[in-house]
Amino acid sequence: MTKEDLLKVHEQIKPYVHNTPVLTSQLINKMCNADLFFKCENFQKMGAFKMRGATNAILNLSKEEKEKGVVTHSSGNFAQALALAAKSVGVKAYIAMPENAPQVKKDAVSGYGGIITECGVTATEREAAAQKIQEETGAVYLHPSNNDDVIHGQGTAAMELIEEHPDLDFLFIPVGGGGLIAGSLLAVNAFAKKCKVIGGEPKHTDDAFRSLKSGKIEFNSKTNTIADGLRMHLGDRNFPIIKEYIEKIVLVEEEEIIEAMKLIWERMKIVIEPSSAVAFAALLKSKDTIENKKIGVIISGGNVDVSNLPF
Structure with a gap:
């Protein structure tokens, strides 16, 4: 996937989607001792990337x-x-x-x-x-994540973030079916080769983590995570991309997901769904490796039932 290919995809979908804002929080930056840039796809049309x-x-x-x-x-x-x-x-x-x-x-x-x-x-x-x-x-x-056109479209969120902040050291992304992270990896490889991509995944649905270890697509027998958007397994279109370009996947506990969601809610005053919080939870768990770095985080969506919050 070349720069030109991704730019064409972006041009095609531009009339139908928002170029979502990138938000920062001085308090969270101090907490992490790093500069964080949140690409807020919770402000996308229908509330997600x-x-x-x-x-x-x-x-x-x-x-x-x-x-x-x-x-x-x-x-x-x-x-x-x-x-x-x-x-x-x-x-x-x-x-x-x-x-x-x-x-x-x-x-x-x-x-x-x-x-x-x-x-x-x-x-x-x-x-x-x-x-x-x-x-x-x-x-x-149309598969939600294991389709080339879908993967390429999802990559435009990371592409927009890189256009705004071309010198990112790391990019944290939630991993579910693999469409967002595969598309983002293609965008990073085309536009910001020095940036390392780290996936966040719930410990209770760790199929992608296991897939990277075994070299083949693994499945989950249980889907008991609050991050309902991340219960799908990887596919044959996105797994090879992930295997080739990803730095690593960080597993997070349910309590860590809830805490990350709550922190964004309290400090940034924005609503994010548990699946989005997984990427931030993975970042918080990786504080030792990101000190003094520029970090991107894809906030994948904000479709949460506010009458049924987990905190």
Whole structure:
């Protein structure tokens, strides 16, 4: 993926997405003894970075494919992104959503015109439900994270951050299905080769951490993490990118995720969802290695049920 390729992707999706703000906190900088720059995708349309990949994937479909609609499975953010992106270009969006997805996310998908089918919570059940919809409707299946167009779209958030701060030493990113971190790795490799990318992952769903160790895609038998957006495993499109370019993955406990979420809430006065807090929690756990460095953090989304906060 060249600079030119990524710039083309960015140009294509620009009319449909926000160039989100980069925020700082002097207090958090002092706490970490480093300069932190938070790329706030919680201010993105539909509240998360996934709007970028969904838009890029839909725009790259043929006229015939657009007429049949699109289908995916998602616990919430990609569902919302696909529903809104599809609505923006007049395409139908069918979504298989696990029954335990937050109600706030289900409501948002419906609000954007997405057609929801509830399904089981495991990756296998979600994929089977999406496949059934695809067979019934003829819609084009778009994977939330294991699709080249999606990955390239997600990389534009890191690209914008690097444009603003080209001399970052580290970039911390949450790891779930792998679309955001793979896209970001491509952007960093194209625009800021000296920057090291570190992934944050919940300890209870550590499939990416284990995948890097074993050299093959690992799976989770349990998905009991508060970071509901990070319960998916890696795929064959994004794993090779991650394996080639990532510095490392830092595992974080549930309490550390909640504490990071609370700290951002209290000190920066912004709402972030638990999945976003995982990257910041990984940074807080890595304080010894980041002293006096310039650090980017992708705040991946802000779609949280404020009536049900974990703190």
